[in-house]
Amino acid sequence: MxxxxxxxxxxxxxxxxxxxxxxxxxxxxxxxxxxxxxxxxxxxxxxxxxxxxxxxxxxxxxxxxxxxxxxxxxxxxxxxxxxxxxxxxxxxxxxxxxxxxxxxxxxxxxxxxxxxxxxxxxxxxxxxxxxxxxxxxxxxxxxxxxxxxxxxxxxxxDRDWAAQRERQQRVVERLDDAHTVRVVSGDGTDLRLSIAGMTTINDAGKRNMPGGEVATSPVPDTVEGEIRFDVPLYRHGREIRDVRLVFEDGIVVDHAATHGADALRSLLETDDGARRVGELGVGMNRGIDCVTDNILFDEKMGDTVHLALGNAMEECVPDDRPFNESAVHADILVDVSHDSRLEVDGEVIQRDGTFWFEAGFDEAS
Known part of the structure; x- marks a missing residue:
C-alpha cells in the first residue's frame, strides 16, 4: 500500500x-x-x-x-x-x-x-x-x-495545517466584525450581502480534507445583485455550466445556464430555501492551483469565491439570527483572479485574487 x-x-x-x-x-x-x-x-x-x-x-x-x-x-x-x-x-x-x-x-x-x-x-x-x-x-x-x-x-x-489556519485567521477576523460584503468580477458579477451578527469559520482541514477556506452564512434576505459562475456545478451526475443568478431580497428571481438549465431549475425548486444563499466562502489554499471540476478542491483555490445555494451552516448562525433551511447545499464558484475585488464594509480586502496582506496587492489592477 x-x-x-x-x-x-x-x-x-x-x-x-x-x-x-x-x-x-x-x-x-x-x-x-x-x-x-x-x-x-x-x-x-x-x-x-x-x-x-x-x-x-x-x-x-x-x-x-x-x-x-x-x-x-x-x-x-x-x-x-x-x-x-x-x-x-x-x-x-x-x-x-x-x-x-x-x-x-x-x-x-x-x-x-x-x-x-x-x-x-x-x-x-x-x-x-x-x-x-x-x-x-x-x-x-x-x-x-x-x-x-x-x-x-x-x-x-499533506500540508502544514497549523500554518494554514493562522494565515486564514486574518480573513476570519475581518469578516467576524463586518456588516456588508460585496463581490465584483468582470461585467457579470456585482453582488452585495450582509453578514452582520454571523460567525465566520476557519476551515483548515477539520470538516473538509483538504481544507483551505474561510466561510460564513449571510443574512438570508439581504443578498442583492447578479452573479455569474465560471466553474461548473455537478448535481446528481449532471453538469451545469455558466450559471447566472439574479437576487432580490435574498431570493433568486432570475436564473440561466448555458448547459444543464433543467438541472439548475430542479435544484432551485427543491424547497423555499434552495433559492436563497446559505454560505459565502473564500478560497485560501495556495496549494490548489487549478480547476479540476471537483468542488472539494476547487472551492479551496486561492483565487475563488463561492456561494452555496440552500442550507446555511449551523456553526455560522447564532441562535438569535435568521437561519436558511433547505434540503440542498450546492456550492458554485466564481474565479476572482482577474478584474475582480472583494469588499468588506466598503474596503477592498482582495483584488484580483490577492489579499491585502500578500505581496502584489497594491499592484493588482
Whole structure:
C-alpha cells in the first residue's frame, strides 16, 4: 500500500475527527476507495474505536432512483437510527463514473433530497469530515493522468495545517466584525450581502480534507445583485455550466445556464430555501492551483469565491439570527483572479485574487 494512503488515514483519524477509544465511527465510501478504508480501519483499531462501513454503489443508487415513484421517497428510519448512534463520520469521494446518475429524472432529486434531510441534520451533530481518495475517473474529469491526479490529491492533503489556519485567521477576523460584503468580477458579477451578527469559520482541514477556506452564512434576505459562475456545478451526475443568478431580497428571481438549465431549475425548486444563499466562502489554499471540476478542491483555490445555494451552516448562525433551511447545499464558484475585488464594509480586502496582506496587492489592477 502507498505510504501516502496511510498518512491520509492518520490525518483523518487523528486530526480531522480526533477519534477516541470507544467511538462509534461510520465510514461512507465507494468501493473505489477500498485501500483508504483498509488504512482507516487499521488506524481506528489502533485508537480502540469501533468502525462500520456504509459502502456506496452509484450503479445501485441509479437503479433505485429510476425505479422509485417520486411520492415513495421517505426518510430511511434505519439509516437515521444508525446516524443517531454515531460519534464520527468519515465520508470519502472516489468516482468510477461521475455521470452515473445523469439519466435519473431530475424531478426525483427534490423528494430524494428532502427525505435525506433528517439524516443530514443528525450527521451534522457528529464529528465529520469529507475527503477524496484518488481514483482514475476523477483524474479523467480533472484532465490529468492517474499519477498526476494522485500527486495532486496528496499534495493538497499533506500540508502544514497549523500554518494554514493562522494565515486564514486574518480573513476570519475581518469578516467576524463586518456588516456588508460585496463581490465584483468582470461585467457579470456585482453582488452585495450582509453578514452582520454571523460567525465566520476557519476551515483548515477539520470538516473538509483538504481544507483551505474561510466561510460564513449571510443574512438570508439581504443578498442583492447578479452573479455569474465560471466553474461548473455537478448535481446528481449532471453538469451545469455558466450559471447566472439574479437576487432580490435574498431570493433568486432570475436564473440561466448555458448547459444543464433543467438541472439548475430542479435544484432551485427543491424547497423555499434552495433559492436563497446559505454560505459565502473564500478560497485560501495556495496549494490548489487549478480547476479540476471537483468542488472539494476547487472551492479551496486561492483565487475563488463561492456561494452555496440552500442550507446555511449551523456553526455560522447564532441562535438569535435568521437561519436558511433547505434540503440542498450546492456550492458554485466564481474565479476572482482577474478584474475582480472583494469588499468588506466598503474596503477592498482582495483584488484580483490577492489579499491585502500578500505581496502584489497594491499592484493588482
Amino acid at each position: 502507498d505510504d501516502r494512503i496511510r498518512r491520509h488515514a492518520e490525518v483523518l483519524v487523528d486530526y480531522c475527527t480526533e477519534i477516541e477509544p470507544g467511538d462509534a465511527v461510520l465510514v461512507r465510501a465507494p468501493t473505489a476507495a477500498e485501500d483508504l478504508v483498509v488504512a482507516l480501519y487499521e488506524r481506528i483499531g489502533e485508537r480502540g474505536a469501533h468502525p462500520v462501513t456504509e459502502w456506496l454503489n452509484p450503479r445501485a443508487g441509479r437503479a433505485y432512483a429510476r425505479a422509485m415513484d417520486p411520492d415513495d421517497f421517505d426518510t430511511k428510519a434505519h439509516q437515521l437510527a444508525t446516524m443517531r448512534e454515531t460519534d464520527a463520520v468519515i465520508m470519502i469521494k472516489a468516482s468510477e463514473n461521475a455521470a452515473e446518475g445523469s439519466d435519473v429524472d431530475p424531478a426525483k432529486s427534490q423528494p430524494s433530497s428532502r427525505a435525506k434531510q433528517p439524516v443530514l441534520q443528525e450527521r451534522l451533530e457528529t464529528r465529520w469530515v469529507i475527503t477524496q481518495h484518488p481514483a482514475p475517473r476523477d483524474a479523467q474529469r480533472a484532465e490529468m493522468s492517474t499519477a498526476a491526479w494522485t500527486d495532486y490529491v496528496y499534495d493538497a492533503i
